[in-house]
Structure formats: C-alpha cells, structure tokens
Amino acid sequence: MQLPFYQIDAFTDTLFGGNPACVIPLQQWLPDEMLLKIARENAVAETAFFLPQGDDFALRWFTPEIEMDLCGHATLATAHVIISLLQHSSHRLLFNSASGPLKVEADGDLYTLRFPSRKPVPAVLPEAISRSLGKQPLEVWKSRDYILVYATETDIREMKPDRQVMDQINLDPGGVVITAPGVHCDFVSRFFTPQASIFEDPVTGSAHCSLIPYWSGRLGKRQLTAMQLSDRVGTLYCGDHDTVVTIAGYARTYATGSIRIG
Template structure:
C-alpha cells in the first residue's frame, strides 16, 4: 500500500525556516503502531495524519516517540496541504481531535489562522529542579496542562539559553516553554521537550495557547506579535478571544512523495 506524504515548513514564508511537519492524508485510520512507525521514520518533531469524516477532518499528531494532545504547526501544515494540494474547497477547514476537540483553520490572503482552545495555567514555585533546567535561571514559573512556562529577564536570555536536556526530561510535563518580553515583537520564546522525543522544537503552535493569554495579561493587549527563537525561527501573530486563541502564520511545501507501507 502506498500513502501520500507532504513535508511543509510551517510558520514561515521561506523554505528551510519555520517548523517542518510531515502530513499524511488517509482514507481510513491505520493501526496506531503503523502511525507511530511512520512518525519515527520521518524523524520530525511531528507527523500529522488526517481522515475526512463528513464535513470535517479527524486529525492526529505523533512525535517520533508518542502521540500528542495538540500540535499547532502540524495543524497549520495539514491545512496548507488541504488548501494547496488536496483540493479542499473554500477558505475554512474544520478539524477534530479526539484529544483536543474542534480546531478550525481559515485562509486569508495566503495566511492561515488556527483557532485553538486557550491553556489554563497557574503560578508555581521555582523549585530547584526547575532552576537546574537552564542557564541563565528563570525568574518565575507557571504550570499549564501540558507544559511549564518559565519567564526570563530579557530576549537576550532566551537567545543565549543553555538547556539541561537531561534535567528537563525528568520534569512531570510534556516540555518547557521559555519566554521573555521581545525587543521588536511583543514576546519571544523557545520550547524544549526531550521527554517526548523533541529536544528543541523550531516553532511550537500549541505553546502559544499558553503564551498568548499569558502575555495578553502581562502587556494589556489582545493582539500580539511573536518570534520563536530557534535556529530556524518562526513568526506568529496571536489574538486572544476569550477562551480561544487565534494563531496565524504562513507555510511552504518542501516535499511531496509516497510512503511504501509494505
């Protein structure tokens, strides 16, 4: 059996930037073991799989080691594939995740906008375990549903951050968001998830479901610009809408091909 596969650079308008995701359209769901094997073989931060179901698409995401609850860049990439390669009509796509519920993507002048639920987070103590995760050390800590969010003094701290991946992998979380106020944008961030097989993610859409409400409150504004300061860099536009967040960006196709599954 052959499967179509696309690789898309998300949250960028340039190749070799943003966050690469593999997307596989399916007619029906394959066994979970096969989905995980494909994701492991791709060896990208995430591989997204979707199946059309009536007026929406069921969508799942896998890192090389686990299935995850929510992935922004692979959702953006899946929408880009549907709009540009798979003949989806109109400018709106309704996805549904069995782990995260309804997820809508709209297209306006070549820009794609995700509509995701906001994260719920709270202040937590800056424990010795958290302080050991980075050099320099953070100044405040928060805990969301999946990740820790660590606040740092400056954008320079985020750029120069030295992660202790072994220590981060010991935390009881999917990963860690490191963030600070931006110099030329509202905020900057990086994301580390060695526990789920992603040492550092180039651009993490799902992390911005935490970052957007956090910085909206800190800065007193609901529309925000952001850069994820990985080596590939990603540019995002975020908007807080009550208990939902809009995360916008562009994408580019890098690769199209076929997978031989037998």
C-alpha cells in the same frame, strides 16, 4: 500500501525556516503502532494524519515517541496541504481532534488557527528543570507546559539548558517554555521537551495557547506578534479571545511524494 506524503515548513514564509511537519492523508485509520512507526521514520517533530469526516476532517498528531493532544504547526501544515495542494473547495476547515473541534481559515497564504486557551497558573519549578538552567526565571507558570518568564530577549537567545539534567523529568505530553518581552515583537520564546528525540522544538503553536493569555494580560493587548527563537525561527500572529486563542502563520511546501508500508 502506498500513501501520499507531504513535508511542510510551518510558521514561516521562507523555505527551511519555521517548523517542519509531515502530513499524510488517510482513508481509514491505521493501527496506532503503525502511525507511530511512520512518525518515527519521518524523524520530524510531528507527523499529522488526517482523513475526511463528512465535510470536516479527523486529525491526529504523532511525535517519534508519542501521540500528542494538540499540535499547532502540524495543524497549520495540514490546512496548507488540504487548501493549497489538494485544492479543497473551502478556505475554512474544521478538524475533529483529541482537543476538540479546531477551526482553521486561510486568507491567501496566511492560515489562522482557532485553538483553546490554556491559561497558565503560578507553579513551583521542578528541581531538575531548575538545575538544568543557566539562569533562573523571574516567574514560573504552568498549564500543559511549564512557562518560565525572563526579563529580556537576550536571556532567551543565550539560554543553554543542560539536557542531561532536564531529561531527568518526564513531562509527556508537555514541555518547558522560556519566554520574555521581544525587541521587534511583543514576546519571544523557546521550547524544550525532556526525553524527546528532538530536544528543542523549532516552533510550537500549542505552547502559545498558554503564552498568548499570559502576555495579553501582562501587556494589555489582544493582538500580539510572537517569535520563537530556535535556529529555524518562526513568526506567529496571535489573538486573545478569552476562551480561545488565534494563532496565524504562513507555510511553505518542501516535499511531496508517497510512502510504502506493509
């Protein structure tokens, strides 16, 4: 069996920036074990699989280890493939996913995701995460992910978590977000996933489902610009709409081809 294959850099307007995702169109679902093997072979943070569902699309995301409940950058990458590369007739897409229906709209080469808001609540930091940090946060919040709030962008840039210590805790499918006010944007963040093959995720759209309502409330702004300060760096244009958030960004095509399985 031969399947089309695309690799897209998401949340960036520059090749080799943002977060790389693989996107594979299907005509029917393959066994979950096969989807996981393909994601493991691709060796990027997420592989998205989609198939047509009437006028809409079904969408699933796999890391090299597990299936995810929600993924922002791979959704953006999938929309880019469908609209820009496969020349879909509409610039408005609806994806049916494990997190419910997800809308994406393209305006030129800017893609806006409409995702569920996941407002974090105050939490107690697990001891393993606390010990792994070089500096303790000012605030601890949690939804799917732990949201650790620091004073400055410098705190975020200079953080060097001890992976061996953080790996003592399993947060599947969540992770650890560190965040602070930005110097040239509203807020910055980084994202770490204990026990994952890719410890620091380059740009994590789904984490902004919690970051956006937090920073919107703190800054008193509905529209925000965010940067994720990984080595690859990503820029996200965010909106708080109470029960949903909008997360917009650009994408660039790195590779197209096919894979052979079976």
